[in-house]
Amino acid sequence: MNEGNTDEFDVLVLRKGTHGIPIEQYAAALRERLTDRTVRLARTPAQERELIDDAEFVTGMLLSDDVLEAATNLEVFACAYAGTGHLPLDQLEERGVAVTNASGVHGPNIGEHVLGAILRFTRRFHVGQRQQDRREWRHYQAHELQGSTVTIVGLGAIGQAITERLEPFGVDTIGVRYTPEKGGPTDEVIGFDGDAFHEALARTDYLVLACPLTETTRGLVGREELLTIDPEAVLVNIARGPVVDTDALLEALRGNQIRGASLDVTDPEPLPEDHPLWNFGNVQITPHNAGHTPKYYDRLADIVAENVERFDAGDGADLRNQVL
Template sequence: MNTPQCRNVPAAGAPLHVLFGQPRFSGEIGWDAVTAHWPSDLAARTTVEAVEHHALTERLTGGGRQPDVVVPVVSALTAPALRCSTFGLVQQFGVGVDAIDVEAATAAGVWVANMPGLNAPHVAEHALALLLALAKRLPEAADGFAPGRWGSPGARSLRGSRAVVVGTGAVGGATARLLAAFGVDLVGVRRRPEAEPPVPGMRTYGVGELHAALRGADVVVLAATPVSGAPPLLDAAALGVLAPGALVVNVARGAVLDEAAAFAALRTGHLGGLGLDVFTREPYPADGPLRQHPRVVATAHTAALTSGYFADAARQLGEAVARHVAGRPPLHPVNSPRPVTSLG
């Protein structure tokens, strides 16, 4: 079988240039440390460059040195950037490829690949952290030290609640397994409800039965992959069938939640709290209403940004670069590019 050839596979032993679309990670970990997790010979000939997430297209279309591999992270990778560049691999540092024009990449002869499942345990922990912060009202905890307020605010237990995980793939499955330890009535929503559930005895519904699954839910965790162009899964109607005071956590993508409807439900008290790591617009403005509300616990799309995940993903990136320079297809491609004979 002929393996599809992407453009611009570097010569054996040649210097390599990897471009990241976001300069910072967090704390003690940064993009300049990525190659520390690679084989020494590969690391020694690789130059790492990072640009602000909003500047990736300008960097690629500006006529500067062309990278061999692009890692967009949270950056958009557009058709113009793909058409006028010469790199042959887009390797995402995680799962999401919704900001990458995969069709344009395929037409340009560029592989696009991701790292499915690698972030699951880290994002699941984060989902539980958001949920517990809401249930235990941790953002309001300091109020209990005010005069006459000792012992407040009152919190709630997850035990016995109806908890629905929307999307039970790698992240949702890991979240469901953590939730099971809290003694909840666990329900899942998935595209194939007949498949083995991630937790024995967990009831599962199809996407077409979403409202039935959500009816009376006390807790909802969104971990579903959005369908491009589709309306939000959790819209005003879906929010309306939840139990009064329900807690909603979104660690999927901003597109799966109708933020305006959720904010309205917070104002009326129908929702008891929102835990958000993703937003329809990213970066979300510092003065945005969802960040300022007292019943919202928000993080800046950091669910997977742990030192453990960074090391695992860095190693997998090194493997991807090694396969690319050897002329081999990625381990987890999301496309199959046609051969390109001319870059003109």
């Protein structure tokens, strides 16, 4: 297909990919699901500006100001990320454009990432690896996950996926969410009220952060929280770096106030080469990698293709994952 022509089409895919996976794979996944519709891929900035002029349904990672300015007929923007804070939401709302996100795409892979991090610290595989590197055969003490309490901050699609994967391990779970009255899949559900949160921290063995970065969650885990949590507890952050006060975390690590931390996100990010967090043997750092999965575009295409069909059927006000 010549991506530069101006033939009519049903869905426009913008050019930015993610996780190093070519955006062509996303367009192909949409075509497999929408066999009776035309999916166009804009591969250059000029093509984005040209093709979006006639587009009603557009999907992509980003929506720059110049591309949005050229969008005279846009009705739906299907964001290919779970987060939409980077989008010009005020302008889209003024134009009456519906916005959806990719919530749920990351559930399985991030759930597995968190489970792996917890098991790593439970069985202390990092200690075994260090001894293997030294060819040192020496027993070391480990922990047991069964009977532990895992507190999960954020019970969206990712928090739910984490909870599901913990079920076979015989743990007690506490969920933290803005609206605890909604309940959730965890054994207990609490809100962000300071007293309730600290009471939960006092009996937490593994604290998993899976929440968006908001005014409420920025600095949620600071000095007071790290003093409250049990010294044998482990922090796992797959949310956003600023949910944790980095200076307070460093103080806790240096003072043995916490057993360890698994950080897929940091503040600052990327983590500078000379940052002290790199030097702790009980800190696992991954480069914001928990979101990577070879199934990303397939899961995203399932959501977006369903919404294309709803939109074409006149159900534009009832789109899956609609945030605006």
